[in-house]
Amino acid sequence: MSDTAPKTPPQLARRLARLWPYFGKPFAAWIMVFGATVVLSLTEPLIPALLKPLLDKGFQQGTLAIWVIPVALILLFGIRGLAGFLAQLALAKVTNHGLLILRKAMFDKLLDARLSLFSQQSSSTLANTLVYEVQTGSVLLVNAVTTLTRDSLTLLALVGYLLYLNWKLTLIVTGLFPAVAFVMRTLSKRLYRLTKDSQDATDALAYVVEENVLAHRDVRLQAAQKSQAERFDQLGQSLRRLSMKSTAASAAMTPLTQILAAFALSAVISVALAQSAGQATSVGSFAAFVTAMLMLVAPIKHLSELANPITRGLAAMERGLDLIALTASESGGTFSKPRAQGRLRFRQASVSYPDSTTPALHQFSLEVQPGETIALVGASGSGKTTLVNLLPRFIELSSGSIELDDHALEQWDLQALRSQFALVSQHVLMLNDSIAANVSLGQALDRQRVAQCLQAASLATLLTDLPQGMDTLVGHNAMQLSGGQRQRLAIARALYKNAPVLILDEATSALDSESERAVQLALEHLMQNRTTLVIAHRLSTVQHANRIVVLEAGQIVETGSHGELMQRDGHYARLYRLGLHDSPDATETL
Numbered sequence: 001m002s003d004t005a006p007k008t009p010p011q012l013a014r015r016l017a018r019l020w021p022y023f024g025k026p027f028a029a030w031i032m033v034f035g036a037t038v039v040l041s042l043t044e045p046l047i048p049a050l051l052k053p054l055l056d057k058g059f060q061q062g063t064l065a066i067w068v069i070p071v072a073l074i075l076l077f078g079i080r081g082l083a084g085f086l087a088q089l090a091l092a093k094v095t096n097h098g099l100l101i102l103r104k105a106m107f108d109k110l111l112d113a114r115l116s117l118f119s120q121q122s123s124s125t126l127a128n129t130l131v132y133e134v135q136t137g138s139v140l141l142v143n144a145v146t147t148l149t150r151d152s153l154t155l156l157a158l159v160g161y162l163l164y165l166n167w168k169l170t171l172i173v174t175g176l177f178p179a180v181a182f183v184m185r186t187l188s189k190r191l192y193r194l195t196k197d198s199q200d201a202t203d204a205l206a207y208v209v210e211e212n213v214l215a216h217r218d219v220r221l222q223a224a225q226k227s228q229a230e231r232f233d234q235l236g237q238s239l240r241r242l243s244m245k246s247t248a249a250s251a252a253m254t255p256l257t258q259i260l261a262a263f264a265l266s267a268v269i270s271v272a273l274a275q276s277a278g279q280a281t282s283v284g285s286f287a288a289f290v291t292a293m294l295m296l297v298a299p300i301k302h303l304s305e306l307a308n309p310i311t312r313g314l315a316a317m318e319r320g321l322d323l324i325a326l327t328a329s330e331s332g333g334t335f336s337k338p339r340a341q342g343r344l345r346f347r348q349a350s351v352s353y354p355d356s357t358t359p360a361l362h363q364f365s366l367e368v369q370p371g372e373t374i375a376l377v378g379a380s381g382s383g384k385t386t387l388v389n390l391l392p393r394f395i396e397l398s399s400g401s402i403e404l405d406d407h408a409l410e411q412w413d414l415q416a417l418r419s420q421f422a423l424v425s426q427h428v429l430m431l432n433d434s435i436a437a438n439v440s441l442g443q444a445l446d447r448q449r450v451a452q453c454l455q456a457a458s459l460a461t462l463l464t465d466l467p468q469g470m471d472t473l474v475g476h477n478a479m480q481l482s483g484g485q486r487q488r489l490a491i492a493r494a495l496y497k498n499a500p501v502l503i504l505d506e507a508t509s510a511l512d513s514e515s516e517r518a519v520q521l522a523l524e525h526l527m528q529n530r531t532t533l534v535i536a537h538r539l540s541t542v543q544h545a546n547r548i549v550v551l552e553a554g555q556i557v558e559t560g561s562h563g564e565l566m567q568r569d570g571h572y573a574r575l576y577r578l579g580l581h582d583s584p585d586a587t588e589t590l
Helices: 009-017 027-042 051-060 068-112 116-120 123-165 167-174 176-214 216-221 225-277 283-304 307-326 384-390 414-418 435-439 447-456 460-465 483-497 513-527 562-568 571-577
Strands: 344-351 361-368 373-378 399-404 421-424 501-505 531-535 547-552 555-560
Touching (some): 027 068, 027 123, 068 123, 068 307, 123 167, 123 307, 167 225, 176 307, 216 225, 225 283, 225 307, 361 384, 373 384, 384 501, 435 447, 447 460, 501 513, 555 571, 562 571
Parallel strands (some): 373 531
Antiparallel strands (some): 344 361, 344 399, 547 555
16 A cells, blocks of 8 residues: 555545446446436536526516526426435445445455464454445545535536626636645645554554453552553653644645635726726626626535545545555365365474564374374473464474375365364364354354253353343353363364364363362263373373473473373473373463
């Protein structure tokens, strides 16, 4: 997106043309908008045109019938009223229809975007662009384009009538246009820069609010309210200064235009008085000319004020358009199968993050057979979570390869690949929807299956306590439920998905001992005949795994069963003897 204002009409036209695929339909509504606009514009000169016969033939000569002018006025304003109503109605249809299409395209892009987008832009920025900015921008731009058309045609119609009445006086009036154009061009450049800066400042302010909402407990615990308030105030002051500068630039257009119009009006009156002295014009002609000239002020004023809404509208809309055009989509292969066997093979897999000097995973090699349970154990930062995030391609390898059923992950169709995995993470995220919808997320809803999965996850009693059972809305991120209930809801979701590969990332970390035992039984049933990767901070929960893989600095340092590793008296045995398998603080260690 350019950081400067549009310099020429072709540039502006090209930028507006980007919106046509979204706002170009329904075409019939556009025809109605412009048809009604043409009627409004062409009937504008008829108002002063009625003054000439009214003054010359009505008042001076008395030859005009009494009913002619009143009837003409009623018909004129009736036609204009109907045209204005149809224009507004069609304009609303164009705006809302285009906004619907644009928002859908943006949201589809978010659902399909590479995950790097969400680390580059905050959720508040993306939500603000998709929900608020495109709505504001679409209304501003569609109204501005309509105003541009209506007032330009009105201006031409009035100037044509003025030329018909008195071409000499009209030449004086047209001298006003270049001066107005210069003012608009100069101020629009400044407005565009200020609008861009204001958008960035608004995003920063929204991000501070988002951070403090998400971290409200930590802010209070650390008594950080004062520092956060100062941070918010500093950004708010910056946004206020930018808004004042933008308002000043926008407000300057109207008085400057009016001053230029006053000069033109003064010159016209002087010349008209000289002409009337020589009887070169009648009273009716002069009154019609002055009225038509004064009517020029309104469209000129409107056109001079278009720089602000067009600038703001384009800046807002282009953020959404750039999101669609510049955001790369996730890419995958073409291989697909309904259900994988679950054979995994890691070949010299390495991952390096941009901001880290040491690799998160270094030449990791491991083969997992279908139905085998592998437990991953290691200190925080040893690469366990990186490892499981590689499988659904939430992150990409720096080198090496990973295969599922003898096909590299890059060869799999992404949707088919991810359908093979069910994930229960320590960070449970739920949608603000019903319990049933959260359990069956992404799949056809079977209420009986949902009930079975909830029962298997030890949530059967919860349904009886809730007012609407499985149709109860869980609220924002299921905050109406306890941490343990949210985690068991995630387990129920994994049960419902019934994928061949199961990933358990601290799946029981938020459960008390009694709930953990009940859920552990459900997980053991779920793990049967499935390839399972388990990350657990309590070593007692991984003792029955087929193999335990001990990681350190992204590399395998030990592998074997619980008994074999205890006999070796290495890393795993040392951790086990320290008693961390039962420690409530072990989450921070393993």
